[in-house]
Amino acid sequence: MTAVLPDLTVTEAEVRAALGTVVDPELDEPITDVGFVRSVSVQGGAVEVHLRLPTSFCAPNFAWLMVSDAHDAVSAVPGVGSVVVELDDHHDSDLINRGMAAGLGYRGTFGHEAEDSLDELRATFQRKAHTAAMERAITALVRTDPAVDVAALTLGDLPAGEHTTDALLRRRATLGLPVDDGAPVLVRDDGTRPDPAQAEMVLRRARSVRISVDGNAHFCRGLLTTRYPGSEADQTPRPEDRLLLPLTVSKGTHP
Amino acid sequence: MYRKDGESYYVVDAHIALWDGRPENQRNIHGKQFIDCFYDYHRNLSPESEVWSYEEYLYQGGERLMRDVFVDGIVDHAIFQPARLKEFYHRGFGQTEEAFALAQAHPDKLTYNHYWDPRDGENGLDELRRNAERMQLKGVKLYTADWHGESRGWKLTDPMAYRYLEACRELGIKNIHIHKGPTIRPLDRDAFDVADVDHVATDFTDLNFVVEHCGLPRLEDFCWIATQEPNVYAGLAVAIPFIHTRPRYFAQIMGELTYWLGEDRILFSSDYALWTPKWLVEKFVDFQIPEDLTEYAPLSTPLKKKVLGLNAAKLYDLPVPAELQLPDADETATGPREPAAADLASV
Numbered sequence: 184m185t186a187v188l189p190d191l192t193v194t195e196a197e198v199r200a201a202l203g204t205v206v207d208p209e210l211d212e213p214i215t216d217v218g219f220v221r222s223v224s225v226q227g228g229a230v231e232v233h234l235r236l237p238t239s240f241c242a243p244n245f246a247w248l249m250v251s252d253a254h255d256a257v258s259a260v261p262g263v264g265s266v267v268v269e270l271d272d273h274h275d276s277d278l279i280n281r282g283m284a285a286g287l288g289y290r291g292t293f294g295h296e297a298e299d300s301l302d303e304l305r306a307t308f309q310r311k312a313h314t315a316a317m318e319r320a321i322t323a324l325v326r327t328d329p330a331v332d333v334a335a336l337t338l339g340d341l342p343a344g345e346h347t348t349d350a351l352l353r354r355r356a357t358l359g360l361p362v363d364d365g366a367p368v369l370v371r372d373d374g375t376r377p378d379p380a381q382a383e384m385v386l387r388r389a390r391s392v393r394i395s396v397d398g399n400a401h402f403c404r405g406l407l408t409t410r411y412p413g414s415e416a417d418q419t420p421r422p423e424d425r426l427l428l429p430l431t432v433s434k435g436t437h438p
Numbered sequence: 439m440y441r442k443d444g445e446s447y448y449v450v451d452a453h454i455a456l457w458d459g460r461p462e463n464q465r466n467i468h469g470k471q472f473i474d475c476f477y478d479y480h481r482n483l484s485p486e487s488e489v490w491s492y493e494e495y496l497y498q499g500g501e502r503l504m505r506d507v508f509v510d511g512i513v514d515h516a517i518f519q520p521a522r523l524k525e526f527y528h529r530g531f532g533q534t535e536e537a538f539a540l541a542q543a544h545p546d547k548l549t550y551n552h553y554w555d556p557r558d559g560e561n562g563l564d565e566l567r568r569n570a571e572r573m574q575l576k577g578v579k580l581y582t583a584d585w586h587g588e589s590r591g592w593k594l595t596d597p598m599a600y601r602y603l604e605a606c607r608e609l610g611i612k613n614i615h616i617h618k619g620p621t622i623r624p625l626d627r628d629a630f631d632v633a634d635v636d637h638v639a640t641d642f643t644d645l646n647f648v649v650e651h652c653g654l655p656r657l658e659d660f661c662w663i664a665t666q667e668p669n670v671y672a673g674l675a676v677a678i679p680f681i682h683t684r685p686r687y688f689a690q691i692m693g694e695l696t697y698w699l700g701e702d703r704i705l706f707s708s709d710y711a712l713w714t715p716k717w718l719v720e721k722f723v724d725f726q727i728p729e730d731l732t733e734y735a736p737l738s739t740p741l742k743k744k745v746l747g748l749n750a751a752k753l754y755d756l757p758v759p760a761e762l763q764l765p766d767a768d769e770t771a772t773g774p775r776e777p778a779a780a781d782l783a784s785v
Binding site for chain 1: 484662684690694
């Protein structure tokens, strides 16, 4: 009798699930939902993933973050041996793909152009993601009950199980903010509660952050489907769009 | 002049270009990537009836530009805002001499703005002085993401940029249009960061800073800066085509800009030839914020008149018929910068 070996056969579904944990920091959405995963191939333990972006000129630092995170996520799948993640059709494709393959890291790849790690950039966009989620949760509530006291809201006042509530709780957890029912909903970036007199302004600023995030989503999703016909099939509609904004994408008439 | 429902609109298209993206002008793959990227924006956001073929899109020439921009007399005046992109195109992307000649032939209809780049150093300063005299410049278009040798971008706060801004002040070039977009150095910074506008707007209060694409996709940072700096303006290029594909989203952009900047500092721009102005003007005049977006007030007719032309006319001293002029609005609730409001910066 021989010992039963653990099943180390890697499936495409496992790889895609791992890629689903990789988030576009600007859009605050998984790269699998926005259609950025162009292809996944699995040969035994060898995995090759190709990513694509809406334009050739998407910011290379964000591109690097996603490629690098995808590499890490796929490498962590049990049974995976070699991993190749490549970015297609980008102005820095060659540079990024060479740097990834050689394990040069961000600074090693971009040389004099990159002075720091990307941690701060990542943290900035985690904060924005939380701010946008906070505004969505509050505005959804205000639209149903205009008299609600925004400054006094606590997490327990938000409708349990609603998408906007769950999304906010996830973003708070990422930032290490409290997630108990008594915690204030409306907070500044540092997690502190504003004076009631300033609550309106804090919400207004949060709204402009949310609108920026939404704008990125509209641009990026739309441009990707224009650039890669058929890629709309790889996109999952945003919960926000299902809730508030009916999708009306013009695809144009020329190839 | 555009007329609708008994109202007359003096229309200024504050951002047009005469570009050449044809293969014979492309220096490298980036030249193709750049015009392809523009074309994707064009066909993604245009109504189907307004979508051009790729060949048409590569180059228009002066005759077609005059037809497209001034067709049916909708646009009264348009301003060239060229992008150089010399690392991508042999003769650059914006066609300086062709556009300048066109503006000289139609001074009542066209204003030519030129560009500068602080990485051109002292020679560039000399050239700016020559261009200011020859072209009678009232404005410039700056493209901080342009590549230049090893550099892939610059910031308005670079010391050499200050020398150029000082020259602009001295030469009477008072309108500084800034494109905010990828790619900017150093890479660690957010590529669309508009913080450098804040600094120069404070240090050059006698210049006007028009942030093209109203800072999208960093609308929140832009609005926050603009609400404190009365000499910062929002250009609607690239934001306004959402009026067709995503009208509810466009309503929110207009709602935000109006709240933070008020109605006197928003400029209509088609970004021709990315899009043509006619359909944008027509839709904008008919546009209204949906009633269920209760957080925003409706857009008034005076606001539309200002955005479509009166605001830009003021910056460029364009002759607007007296009966079409409107008084400035009151300050916004957020107001211009005051020391007493400084604590809001921590909000």
